[in-house]
Amino acid sequence: MPELPEVETIKSGLSKLIVNKTVRQVTADNPKSFPNSEDLVQHYLINAEVISVQRRAKVLIINLSGDYSLVTHLKMTGQLVYRSRTANFGAGHPTDSLIGELPDKSTRVIVSFSDGSKLFFNDQRKFGWMCLVATSDVMKMDFLSKVGPEPLESGFTWQVLRDRLAKHPNLPIKAALLNQTVLAGIGNIYADESLWGAKIYPGRLVKTLSARKIHRLRDEIVFVLGLAIQKGGSTDKNYVDAEGKKGSYLSFARVFRREHQPCPRCGAAIKKIRLAGRGTHFCPVCQPPR
DNA sequence: CACTTGACCTGTCCGC
């Protein structure tokens, strides 16, 4: 569920929380969640210092001294939560937080720093992973070498979107937006939201979209992602930021998870269908099929 | 080759 705005929010949080800290210890239970050998960890992770935190698409990258980086993909249910030495929450944890005391039963990796603080990688469904990679190889990783342009960078013009889409004329536009080689960072929530904003039926084939519609769609993508970052991302079930807090975008969402509720533009009931294998929300009046 | 569907997992919710 974490998409670009959620990973970006975590990146901002961790940038303030863990830069300059030194890794002292790492524990991991599950080779799928953390595949590196004990040897590599001892050599390149233990005693390394956090230099910076960055994001590319939905991937979070913690750059370390010693030329290695800790790369994390949260997939659907991953969380990266930082706790200082003293802060932990028992039964009465704050309501803007989803999680209590850590570790809990979904904790896959614990990175402990020399000041006693810890970074927890939680992942209920074990789809996500955390991996130690040579910094110079990070962008060569399978996923990152193929991923499309960043929609929030200044070079993302409507012409760029048009040209990326042109390679997939027969895909429904929603499927194209979800394809990370077309564009980086959009997932199910923000695909539905930006298509509503641009008044495009999610099933419309790419080749039937006018330049004008693509231009409008580009603007909506930029708007929706920007707003979501402002709101700290979307919390549906699992997502929390680096301090364990929920995001509030979903209370501003226009269609996502709003089946049967009135469209904020025209009042018609929002519909939910299945498209590209995903639950897809749209307004049947503003976004007519055709 | 282009596109669609299923697998990977676990927890939750719904109907019987």
Place this chain on the structure above:
DNA sequence: TGCGGACAGGTCAAGT
């Protein structure tokens, strides 16, 4: 109350 099945949705692999 218990239990099977559908569903959640990011990405890769397998299938059409």
